[in-house]
Amino acid sequence: xxxxxxxxxxxxxxxxxxxxxxxxxxxxxxxxxxxxxxxxxxxxxxxxxxxxxxxxxxxxxxxxxxxxxxxxxxxxxxxxxxxxxxxxxxxxxxxxxxxxxxxxxxxxxxxxxxxxxxxxxxxxxxxxxxxxxxxxxxxxxxxxxxxxxxxxxxxxxxxxxxxxxxxxxxxxxxxxxxxxxxxxxxxxxxxxxxxxxxxxxxxxxxxxxxxxxxxxxxxxxxxxxxxxxxxxxxxxxxxxxxxxxxxxxx
Amino acid sequence: xxxxxxxxxxxxxxxxxxxxxxxxxxxxxxxxxxxxxxxxxxxxxxxxxxxxxxxxxxxxxxxxxxxxxxxxxxxxxxxxxxxxxxxxxxxxxxxxxxxxxxxxxxxxxxxxxxxxxxxxxxxxxxxxxxxxxxxxxxxxxxxxxxxxxxxxxxxxxxxxxxxxxxxxxxxxxxxxxxxxxxxxxxxxxxxxxxxxxxxxxxxxxxxxxxxxxxxxxxxxxxxxxxxxxxxxxxxxxxxxxxxxxxxxxxxxxxxxxxxxxxxxxxxxxxxxxxxxxxxxxxxxxxxxxxxxxxxxxxxxxxxxxxxxxxxxxxxxxxxxxxxxxxxxxxxxxxxxxxxxxxxxxxxxxxxxxxxxxxxxxxxxxxxxxxxxxxxxxxxxxxxxxxxxxxxxxxxxxxxxxxxxxxxxxxxxxxxxxxxxxxxxxxxxxxxxxxxxxxxxxxxxxxxxxxxxxxxxxxxxxxxxxxxxxxxxxxxxxxxxxxxxxxxxxxxxxxxxxxxxxxxxxxxxxxxxxxxxxxxxxxxxxxxxxxxxxxxxxxxxxxxxxxxxxx
Ligand SMILES: Nc1ncnc2c1ncn2[C@@H]1O[C@H](COP(=O)(O)OP(=O)(O)O)[C@@H](O)[C@H]1O
Ligand SMILES: [Mg+2]
Numbered sequence: 001x002x003x004x005x006x007x008x009x010x011x012x013x014x015x016x017x018x019x020x021x022x023x024x025x026x027x028x029x030x031x032x033x034x035x036x037x038x039x040x041x042x043x044x045x046x047x048x049x050x051x052x053x054x055x056x057x058x059x060x061x062x063x064x065x066x067x068x069x070x071x072x073x074x075x076x077x078x079x080x081x082x083x084x085x086x087x088x089x090x091x092x093x094x095x096x097x098x099x100x101x102x103x104x105x106x107x108x109x110x111x112x113x114x115x116x117x118x119x120x121x122x123x124x125x126x127x128x129x130x131x132x133x134x135x136x137x138x139x140x141x142x143x144x145x146x147x148x149x150x151x152x153x154x155x156x157x158x159x160x161x162x163x164x165x166x167x168x169x170x171x172x173x174x175x176x177x178x179x180x181x182x183x184x185x186x187x188x189x190x191x192x193x194x195x196x197x198x199x200x201x202x203x204x205x206x207x208x209x210x211x212x213x214x215x216x217x218x219x220x221x222x223x224x225x226x227x228x229x230x231x232x233x234x235x236x237x238x239x240x241x242x243x244x245x246x247x248x249x250x
Numbered sequence: 251x252x253x254x255x256x257x258x259x260x261x262x263x264x265x266x267x268x269x270x271x272x273x274x275x276x277x278x279x280x281x282x283x284x285x286x287x288x289x290x291x292x293x294x295x296x297x298x299x300x301x302x303x304x305x306x307x308x309x310x311x312x313x314x315x316x317x318x319x320x321x322x323x324x325x326x327x328x329x330x331x332x333x334x335x336x337x338x339x340x341x342x343x344x345x346x347x348x349x350x351x352x353x354x355x356x357x358x359x360x361x362x363x364x365x366x367x368x369x370x371x372x373x374x375x376x377x378x379x380x381x382x383x384x385x386x387x388x389x390x391x392x393x394x395x396x397x398x399x400x401x402x403x404x405x406x407x408x409x410x411x412x413x414x415x416x417x418x419x420x421x422x423x424x425x426x427x428x429x430x431x432x433x434x435x436x437x438x439x440x441x442x443x444x445x446x447x448x449x450x451x452x453x454x455x456x457x458x459x460x461x462x463x464x465x466x467x468x469x470x471x472x473x474x475x476x477x478x479x480x481x482x483x484x485x486x487x488x489x490x491x492x493x494x495x496x497x498x499x500x501x502x503x504x505x506x507x508x509x510x511x512x513x514x515x516x517x518x519x520x521x522x523x524x525x526x527x528x529x530x531x532x533x534x535x536x537x538x539x540x541x542x543x544x545x546x547x548x549x550x551x552x553x554x555x556x557x558x559x560x561x562x563x564x565x566x567x568x569x570x571x572x573x574x575x576x577x578x579x580x581x582x583x584x585x586x587x588x589x590x591x592x593x594x595x596x597x598x599x600x601x602x603x604x605x606x607x608x609x610x611x612x613x614x615x616x617x618x619x620x621x622x623x624x625x626x627x628x629x630x631x632x633x634x635x636x637x638x639x640x641x642x643x644x645x646x647x648x649x650x651x652x653x654x655x656x657x658x659x660x661x662x663x664x665x666x667x668x669x670x671x672x673x674x675x676x677x678x679x680x681x682x683x684x685x686x687x688x689x690x691x692x693x694x695x696x697x698x699x700x701x702x703x704x705x706x707x708x709x710x711x712x713x714x715x716x717x718x719x720x721x722x723x724x725x726x727x728x729x730x731x732x733x734x735x736x737x738x739x740x741x742x743x744x745x746x747x748x749x750x751x752x753x754x755x756x757x758x759x760x761x762x763x764x765x766x767x768x769x770x771x772x773x774x775x776x777x778x779x780x781x782x783x784x785x786x787x788x789x790x791x792x793x794x795x796x797x798x799x800x
Binding site for chain 1: 534
């Protein structure tokens with residue numbers, strides 16, 4: 001569970017808040033979609049949840065642990081997939097996975113179970129001995145996803161995880177997300193693709209210009225806009241700023 | 251032409267890393283750039299001062315000032331030629347913008363020309379140090395008029411042309427010849443290493459010739475002889491400046507133009523074939539071997555894992571290896587010097603050291619050697635001063651790992667420390683062993699080891715502090731991080747620190763006539779104290795600073 005309480009952030013030198021008073025609970029046992037157009041403030045919010053950016057105001061608890069007050073314990077609660085998979089490019093994929101496993105003290109038995117199962121599921125078992133720099137965008141994405149999941153974190157935080165994945169891998173990842181949520185833990189992922197959110201999410205949070213525009217289920221959202229397509233609803237909410245979709249939906 | 255100007259402008263702006271930065275950082279950058287500029291101006295002024303004296307003497311003795319100018323210009327061209335190799339290779343071949351540029355609807359020679367021009371501007375910083383003092387001091391010493399200064403400006407502005415055309419033409423032909431090779435990046439690394447080695451030997455040979463009663467600078471110039479002859483337009487410039495010959499100047503400009511034309515022709519013919527496929531890397535697509543799987547299953551401590559990863563990052567990157575190996579510069583100079591000195595009649599250095607090995611003098615020699623080598627050599631390993639910057643956008647992922655942020659810094663230092671220590675200290679260690687074999691107390695060995703390690707640790711953390719203060723995290727190309735002004739400043743700071751440590755260790759003892767073993771004790775205590783103090787400060791500052799960085 002992630003509890004986000006009144007979080008705001010303005011980047012240095014910017015008059016506009018990239019995230020403006022965001023409050024929201026990402027529940028256990030569900031998949032939560034974080035939706036908004038490019039530049040809405042999704043990545044900024046996620047960076048604050050994962051401790052790579054300090055909020056100007058507000059607090060964030062991951063399974064009850066404050067990310068600012070007890071960062072190390074809080075960071076053990078989640079696995080994180082950043083939007084740009086171009087990290088640790090000089091390492092071989094297997095070296096990166098080894099590093100993540102050691103860092104989170106994953107026991108040997110768990111490692112071999114993981115290595116036997118996940119690479120095959122994501123179809124990258126054959127490239128693990130290559131440098132990450134030599135992998136395609138989608139393959140890098142998969143390696144980073146594997147690194148985030150290797151320690152079986154209770155919370156998954158994924159920033160635009162489907163971008164660059166082929167259909168089969170995207171399908172597998174969605175399946176893994178569902179399994180994870182079904183086991184009573186939480187999944188938060190951001191996307192600007194509505195179709196992905198529609199099929200997958202139990203709860204959605206829509207933001208634009210850093211402000212929360214809607215929080216609730218997709219069904220509720222559709223019920224409030226009878227006859228409109230999802231795309232139209234989305235445009236209506238995000239263009240209208242604090243439109244009629246805000247408010248009591250939570 | 252329009253495309254060329256547009257491309258050049260964009261490339262130069264990208265290379266200079268001008269962009270939307272927050273205010274504090276911009277101030278830091280300006281401060282750093284300001285300090286570098288002041289340092290360069292001071293060095294140029296100092297050289298001008300001594301050179302003016304030399305020219306004055308030559309002219310007063312009825313000598314040929316004209317030859318002096320030619321030699322000075324040849325030195326500048328040679329510097330641009332040697333240092334131009336890494337510049338040309340990184341700009342023409344390892345920039346990550348290659349894929350984008352090749353997809354643009356412009357002729358390949360335009361792309362090459364834009365990249366050439368970018369190198370050309372960078373080369374001015376070298377020419378400024380090596381050739382500008384000659385031009386200025388010649389003008390001053392001979393009391394030259396306006397015409398001389400106008401000619402001098404033209405000569406100076408075109409000076410990097412010939413050397414950089416050589417560099418880029420050679421680079422294009424070599425890369426074209428090896429275009430089927432995988433991992434061409436390795437080739438660029440080798441090219442840089444070879445050119446640096448060449449520069450090193452050349453500098454050393456020149457300087458050592460200058461030992462004795464002749465002035466260093468003058469000897470350096472005269473040692474050039476045949477090497478300088480590879481630049482055919484030097485005599486034209488010499489005529490233009492020495493005799494204010496307009497024909498000479500025109501010939502100089504025309505020869506530069508001819509070289510540019512040569513460059514364009516070669517670029518048109520081979521640049522595409524030489525640059526295409528630069529991004530290829532060796533890959534082996536196969537299931538993991540049993541050994542890999544077994545190694546993967548071994549559980550290590552988090553810190554151990556972190557150090558391993560930091561080391562792997564260095565080992566897998568030709569650029570970072572190159573930065574680390576630059577450290578060999580000082581020890582290599584030392585070895586060359588030793589060899590040269592031993593060939594002189596009075597120079598049985600090793601024999602003399604062996605004689606004094608059993609006396610107190612050995613402590614002084616070994617302490618001084620250890621302190622100088624440690625601080626000076628470790629300072630030239632610039633890796634710690636770009637270590638944070640090299641994380642780039644990946645820093646935001648690193649920050650989500652469940653470790654203290656300062657552990658990241660510790661891991662980086664631990665990863666580099668063994669190589670850093672051995673590269674900087676293998677000579678003091680060998681000297682210590684040699685002295686012990688000849689009668690020095692064996693207790694000197696642990697002292698030298700501790701002093702060397704402590705000094706290396708101090709230098710690493712000091713360099714890291716500079717990077718923490720003003721890192722460059724938004725780059726496309728890791729090698730562009732190396733051009734940060736802060737790296738040079740941190741190197742100078744470490745060398746200054748080394749001088750202070752030496753002064754503190756030796757000067758009071760010498761002035762007060764105390765037993766010289768005391769110098770060793772002071773050197774040891776000061777090094778260890780600095781290591782502990784700088785480490786503690788860097789870790790606590792780093793913890794706070796990394797939290798703020800995006
Ligand atoms: N490192 C940064 N420095 C300054 N401004 C930034 C930075 N990253 C993002 N922004 C700004 O913050 C806003 C939100 O960006 P972001 O959170 O990346 O959006 P999203 O992930 O929803 O596409 C944008 O206006 C963007 O320009
Ligand atoms: Mg984003």
